[in-house]
Each structure stands twice: as C-alpha cells, then as structure tokens.
Amino acid sequence: MTYRHSEADVIAPVQLANLQLVELVWLVPLLPLLGFVILMFFGRRLGEPVAGWLATAAMGGSFLASVLVFVGMLGLEGGESGERIVEVKLFDWVVAGDFSVDIGLLADPLSVTMILFITGVATLIHLYSIGYMHGDANFSKFFVYLNLFAFSMLMLVLGDNLLLTFLGWEGVGACSYFLISFWFTDEANASAGKKAFVTNRVGDFGFMLATFLAFFAYGSIEYGEMFSGSAIPAGTATAIALLVFVGAAGKSAQFPLYLWLPDAMAGPTPVSALIHAATMVTSGIYLLARINPILAASHDWAPSLIAWVGLFTALFAASIAVAQDDIKKVLAYSTVSQLGFMVVAVGTGVYVAALFHMITHAFFKALMFLGSGSVIHGMNDDQNMKRYGGLAKLMPITAGTFLIGWLAIAGIPPFSGFWSKDEILVGVYDNSDIFANKVLFVLLLIAALLTAFYMTRLVILTFFGPPRWRDEVTGEALIESDDELPVRHPHESPWMMTLPLVVLAGLALVAGFINLPFASDLHFLGNWLEPSFYFNGHSNEYHAAAGGGTKLTLAVIATICAIGGIGAAWKLYFDKRGGTGPDAPAIMAQGWGYDNAVSNFMGGPGSKGFDALAEFDGKVLDGAVNGVGKLIQLDGSFLRRIQNGLVRSYAVLIALGAIGLMVYFLVVST
C-alpha cells in the first residue's frame, strides 16, 4: 500500500463526504489544546467545579470528533486499497538543509483506533476527577495538566512523522512529571516525578538516535515516505527497530527501564488510571506497531529479542506484584506485567493482538485504578490492603465493577481480557520464527497464572473477609486484634466517580467481542487494522496458521491456568478470621532488589563520580589557570611595575607583543 491522501481516486460524493469527515481529524487534538489554553489563563478564576467540567467537555468533544473520523473512515474502502490512510498536512515545522518535517496528522485505522480509546477513556477519567479532586487547592491546575496530557497523547498517535510522535512522546512525559509531582510539597512525590522524567529520557535517547538513523537511511522521517518504497538493509532496520525499542522500553515500562512506573503511583489516582495504565504507557506498543515495516525488515533475532524482553518483564513484574501490600503498587506492577504481554505480542508480529490487549487492558486496568481510588477515598487515604477487608457490602458499585475488572484481567471467559490474552498466546504458540517460541509460550502462561493469582489476592484482601478496621460510626470491630485497629468510615463515592466505573465495567465485559476468533468475519479489529500493516503487497501481521482445534485447546489451557491462579490465591488468602495470608519473601516485595541496586549506585558511586568531576573542574582546571596567574605575579619586581592595573596599558602591551609575534611568525613561515 502507499500512504497517500487518495482524493484523486474518489469520485462518488458519498465517499468525498466520508473523506472530509476523516479530514476533521485535526479537531481531535485541537479541542484539548483549547481546553488547556483556556484553563491555563482562566482556570483559577473558573474554579471548582467549572474548570473540571470545561476540561471534561473538551475531552468529550474530542471523543465525538474521533467518532466522526471513525465513521468517515468506515465509509472508505478498507483492506488493501489504501483509501483509509489519510494525511492531513497543517504546516511546516522544522525544515533545514535536507531535513524537513511538518506538523501533519496521519489518520489510518491504527491511529483512529488509538484516538477512539484514548479520548473515550480520557473523558471518563476527566469526569471521575471532578469528584476525586474535590476540595483540592489546585483543582483547576489538575485539569490544565490533564488536558495538556490528552493533547500530547493525541499528537503522539496522530503525528505523521517520527519527530511529531516524539513531540507527543516527550509532551506526555512532561505532563506525567507534572502530575506525579502534583502534590509537590511531599518530597517523595517530587522525587518520583523527577525519576519518571529522567528514566524516560534514557529511553528517549534511544528514540532520538532512531530518528537520526531513520533520516540517514530513508532521507525522511515521515512515515509515508519511509514506508512507501523498497526496504532498507536489514542491519540498518535492526538498529532502528532496537533503538525505537529502547524508547518504547522507557515509556512502556519494560525491563530494565520500568523502575519509574511503580514510583509514579505517587500521583493522584486518576492520573495513575489515565496515564500510567490506559494511555501513555501504551505509546511504546503503539510506536512499535507503527514502525512494523522496519521490524519486518530487521534481522530475525530482533523481534525475538523484543518478545523475550517482554516476557521477562511480564514474569518479573508479576512476581513482584504478588508480594505488594499497597493496592496501587499491585496495580502498577500488574500494569508493567501486562505491558510485557503486549510487547511479547509485538515481537511475535501479532500486532492486532497487541492492540487488542492494549484496548481491553485500558478498560479493565483504568477501571481497577479508579476503583482503587474509590476504595482509598473510603479508607481515609490508606493504601495498605492489609488494613482493608469486607468492603464489598459497603461499596457495592465499586466492588461490583472491580470484580468485573478482576475477572477480565484474570482471563476468565467471556470477559474481555480472556480474548485478548488468548490471541497473544495463540500467536506465540504458532509463530516458530520466534526464538524458542514454545518455551516462551509456557512461561507466558505462568505469567498469566500469576496474574490471576495476585489479582485474586488483591480482591480478597480488599473486598472480602471480615473488616480489618474499626467502624467510625458504630465503633464496632469484627475481628480480634492485638494492634489497635484503624478507624475508618467507608462509603460509596458520588456519581461522577461511579458512573465512569460502571461504563468501564461494561466495556471490560464486552470489549472482547470486537475481535472474536471463531470466524474471519468476526475478527473485526483485525480486519479493520489490516491497512496499517499492509505494505508493498504483503501484510506484516503474523496470521496464526493454527486450526480451530488447536486454538480451542489453547483457550482451555489458558482458562485452566486462570482458574488455577484464582483457586490457589483463594486457598491461601481467604480467611474468615481476618488473617492476611502468608507473606511473600521480602526480596520479592522489594522488586528483587533491583530498584535499590540502581538507587544505591546513583547515590553512591554515580554521585561520587560526578562529584569527582566537579572537584576536578575546580581544583585541576581552574587551579591551573590560577596557578599561571600566581606564577606571573611572583615573577619579580620588574613585572610588578608593568602590572599597574590600567587596562589601557595592558592593551598596548598586548598589541606590541602581538606585532612582535607576527613579525617572528612571518619570518619563520616564509
């Protein structure tokens, strides 16, 4: 296919109308940008709750615009025709020498899928935030950042070149920094924000180099021009792909750069839901899917490497999630782990499965983060699950919706997570181009089992069993305890908070049906996305060859694993007397010591090395300069007379010296 704006081929007025709808895509980022600008200048005056409603309206408008674009695109011919790939150029951005990049938007099935779920989820979370941020001194500022974030995220997925994607990429990073350190008076929050930004910059370093190399290899970094010709040499493609992957590992929290994400939970919970679960952290997956022709042109080992890094991250993070007591930390490590699943899918070449899981994950993980926010509100901002318990009866909507999210992520049919995870498993099982794919498959199953296990633990400790706290009103406690029980007054949240929960729960329940494996007609998402992976006469998407029987067997195995994980957790952690079950080894709770190792290095040898260099600058380099000065000063009384402090006479001396030198120089050189 070719990336082009196919107006010339379109004759029928209906189709022209559709194309015009798609070309409205610039509205999608513009609305949150307007919201940002208005709130930046007038937010404080608008105050609570108007500022929040305005931001939510901007997001809602953006969602409607996305739907219009989607409808328009549905009216264009799909498949291999290339009609559904529309570029909208706005203006020149950076043009110098041979380098030229514009501000231009690319609407294709991939980006339209992204903007639909980004604006949809973002609207719900904006709404939720009106309730959640109630009473905060910086209420309007929160929405300033939130709208700016949405704008950056939309530019990231809509940019028609690597540099514009990079603009969004760094923009979401900056917003993430603002929002993590939103409650900046707490030192820990400020540190977490900085850590997120700097760690992401390590990844961005890779991304930047990838853009240089892409410019070098293709002569352009516009996706359309990059991908509409013959392939580049495999070595170059491999280098670009892996450099992009370094960037993706930063943003999408893959090993070894995932460190910032658990700390990022310091931010307000809606931020965790929107940025650190549903949208920003998936941008690495998006980018890898976007450059699928480069991945396809790489050496075979590159996708395998990506898949294995994803697998390692999935297992590693799942094992840490098992041992966390902080409800948000469990969800954070769970996000890292689920992102690992998506990276496995990208590496395996099943891009549709990666995006499918990205979408379902956005729904159920955002749902669970928002649910956890509701719980944390009810528990006087305590995040330790060991002091929860029995909340199902007191917070029925929160609990009910959360349970749907739980079943979805655990992979119980027919909840959405089951379908998307199954697609990844089938792809991995089937694609023997990937190094040791059967081993990968088994390990991925174990990660899935662990997922079911730790999520069940979370659900039990939070919602079931007797309360491990004392009711504020009645003063009653249901369990005996040596310690003083914390006093709590759990309550259901207001409708602004529960409505998004209900909507997301509905989506988490049914989202699996957008891509059913039973027949190719039911593979809606796959068919829709096809044009984005179809280049030069063939598709870069790996189509699993496995028959129906194999697929069914794999699905049954996956379901058994999920049930096994749930059962095991239930047996270990469900305790009528109010116990909290066995503790995992401390090393697991501390993330296998990796975070500490890095911190210790940075605080120890790293900072000592920096200090040594600063010392060197002052003592050695500057010392030498001062030494020369001293030497001259000490050099007898004759010179002292010349140093009369008159700048004018220095100038004369220097001029005389210069002329002398010149004469000497000319005599020597000629």
Added chain:
Amino acid sequence: MSAVLAANVGFPLLPVLVVLPVLGALVIALTPSTRPDVARAIALSTTVMTAALGIYLLWNFETSNGTFQFESDQSWIESFGISWLAGVDGISLWLIVLTVLLFPLAIFAVVPEHSPKPYYAWLLILQTGCLGVFVALDLFMFFVFFEIVLVPMYFLIANWGHGNRHYAAMKFFIYTMLGSALMLVGMLSLVWLHAKAPGNELTFDIRELAASDAVGTNAARWIFLSFAVAFAVKVPIFPLHTWLPDAHTEAPTAGSVILAGVMLKLGTYGFLRFGLYLFPEASHYFAPVFLTLGVIGIIYGAIVATMQKDLKRLVAYSSVAHLGFIVLGTFSLNSEGITGGILQMVNHGVSTGALFLLVGWIYERRHTREIAKLGGLQKVAPIMAAMFTVVMLSSIGLPGLNGFVGEYLILVGAFVAHRWWAVVAAAGVILASLYLLWAYQRVFHGPIDEENADTKDLNFREIAIMVPFIAAIVFMGIYPKPVIDRMEPSVDALVMHIQDNVDGFDEPVNEGRKGDGWAGVQAANEAANGDDEDHAEDDE
C-alpha cells in the same frame, strides 16, 4: 538588491544601529548623578529605539537573499586598507535581533544597587560593542569591537557584581584578552599574506580575504588556530571555560543575562564568520578536534552542573553544555548542523537569559543562591515556578519549545557527518533533564521552611518582562520556520563555500540516500507510484 533597499531606507541603518547606544551612554554621562531616574529613562529609551531599529531591519531583511544586506562602507584608515564595512546576512540577523531585544529587557528587569549612572552607560557601550561585532565585515573593525566589549563587562562585574567580583572580573578580562592577542597575530598575518600576493591590495575586507587563495594550506591552518583560540576562550570551549562560572556567577543579573545571552555568541559567531568562512579548509581539517571538544563540553558541563550547590553557578555550567552543542553543530559543516547551531545561539540567549533573570529575582528576595537554603517555593510563588518550569523545559530541549528545534538539528547534522559524536552528544540530553529537574525539585518542590515562606511571587513588572521570553520560547518551538527561512540561504552559501574550498569534501550527506539503498527506494517510488503527483497535490 540590497543597495536598492539601503537607498529605500534612506539613512545608514547599520551605523546608526551600532552608534545609537553609545550616544545614549554619552548623554547619560552628561546627566547629574543625583537623578538616577533620568539615567534609567535614557538607557531604556535608547535601547528601545535600538530595538525598534533592529525590528525595522528584520522587517526589511530579504528572506531568500544569502548575501550581505544593508551594507555600509566608509573608508577609515585608508593607508592600511581598514574601513568601516558593515553588513547583515542570515547568520548575523538573529543575533542582532537577540541583542537589541535582550538589552532593554535586562535593563528594565533590574535596578542596580548603587551608582546607576555608570552602570547604564557601561551597558550601553557594551551593546554597541556587541552589535559592532555582529555587523563587521572588516577584520580590523571586528577586532576592535571584539575587544571593546571586554571593558564595559569588566567594570560591570567588578563594580556591581557579587562577593568575589574583583577576582572574577580580572580573570574574565585577562583570560579573554590573552586569547584575542593570538588572534591579532593571526589576523595581521592573514592580511599581510593576502596583500603580498601579486595583484592584491592591502585589505581587511573579509569577503576578499575569503575569496583569496594567497594563503597556503599550512599557513591557513596556523592562522585558523590563532583565531580559534580566541573564539574558544570566548565560547567557551572545554577546557578553556573556567572563567565562565566565576564571571557569570559574580556578575550582576543584567550582566549575567548579557554575558550568557549575547557575549558567548561572539565566540560561536566568530567561528562561523571568521573561522569557517575565512578558513574552510582548516576548519574542515580541525573539525574532529572541535567536535570532540564540543561533545566533551556537553557531557562535562552537564555533569559538573549537576553537582553545583549555587543555583547561579549551575545555570552557568549549563551554558558550557549548551555551547558545546553549538560547537558540535558548527563543525558538522552541513546545513542542518550550522542552522541548528545558529538557532541554538538564539535559543540559548532566550532561555539562559530568562533563567538568569529568574535566579536574580530569587536572589533579590532571598539574598542567597545556595540551593540547600531554598525549597518549596512553588507553594508561595506559583507564577515564578510556572515560568521557571517553561524556561527549564526549553533549556532541557522539550519538543514544542525552542530549545528542541536547535538541538535536534544540531544532532541530525552531526549524526549525518560524524555519527558517533552525535551519539555521545545525545546522551547530554539525559543529563540536561537530570541537573535542571533536580535543581527545580530542591528549589521549588518539597516542604517549605520559615525562611522561604515569605518569598513574594513575581510582581507585575517581572511578569511583563518574562512574557516576551516565554512567547519566544513557545513560538520558536512550534513555528521556527520564519527564523530558519531567513538564515537558510546564508547558511547554504557558507556550506557551498566550504565545499568549494575543500578538496574531496562534499557536504557530508546521508550515504544511504546516495548509495544503492536510497536510489533503489527512489526508483521503486517512481516506478510503483504513478500517484506521486497526487501526493504533491494533496500536500497543498
């Protein structure tokens, strides 16, 4: 064409532009010392008038013209071939605009603690010196202005600076003066060698000198080095940078703004105008040295900045890193790198100028620059924090703000020409985020103690001063085209000049595009896509 324009202008724009500030200084000298407000008013109105002239110049600048415009030629010391020879091209245009805008803002921003009369006079003389350097097309005239700037800056630091000001001022003066002494030698040698060749006259006109082939390769390399040392001190390039942290830190706020914003560019501008242009072969020959030193400066400056305990010193060291980027772009010797370098000169002037203003205002309020004694300021001074954030992100190189465009073009240019240097330099991008965010965290975030709790937020005047900075930061980040378009023809001409004068050197373009790979792609594009034309049409 430029002659026509000059005729239209009707008066000698460049001479007036250069002389106006010094006239202002003379007028200030005539005012009574008892009326500091008059001196301030004169200083402000003079710089505003200069700024208006600068804007007029920008307005009448021909975008697609790569040669010198607004030329003025007045013989001066005829027997030595020295003349007042001035002109503006795309390389100097934006530096002039930066200079004329930065001075009034710096003057407006700060009121000196004592002796306002000489303070304003020195600042105005300084502006004349800087403008003179940027318009000079005559080597001697350039040298005079290049040296003149030292005197006012010396007195500004020594008389209105902070604690260790005498030491810093003397160090600044002697260090940079010694550098220039060598340049004078080189300059005279160059002119002499040129004049000695048959058919040549004695001239200091750089255009004639650049076109001359009277200087042998070897001699040119030596003379280039003598220039390079002077510029390297001025930039400054590692390891000749140690005057900078002292001078920047001890200078009064306006002095720091001008030092960082304008005066460091005298060095980088010197490299472009008098290094690359006069000695293309030598520049090419020595490029690896300067690329290496530039990269070292980027990493080294950032690391040393990270560990600074004084906020102003931290900003000063960040300049070492930023100027390293400019050197890297310059010695990439291609359009992307040089354009990025010039852009970054302007960007650095804007963002570091703004940073020094903000740090100065913090100092005015808290009487300390020590990072450890500050903290939690965002709570009591949210507007200051917000402005600091934007400027900081510009300095970090966040896309969408000005710093990114320049830095990125530099890195692209360097990558195409010398891949591994660019790879190392790009790591500086990580470090920049580290030292600035860490400083921000310690100064603005965290709990606030009693001493900081009374810190006042920016007042109306200060906000008004920051607005143009922020506007420039955002505008040049989103739409740098008008800026780049005006420098591009001159940069291309310079790159062509280098290509023409260096044997076996083409602008180091992307090999992929020249080799089979890209040819294959193009062929495939042309063969496969009959719809290439659609593409072009649809782009409209």
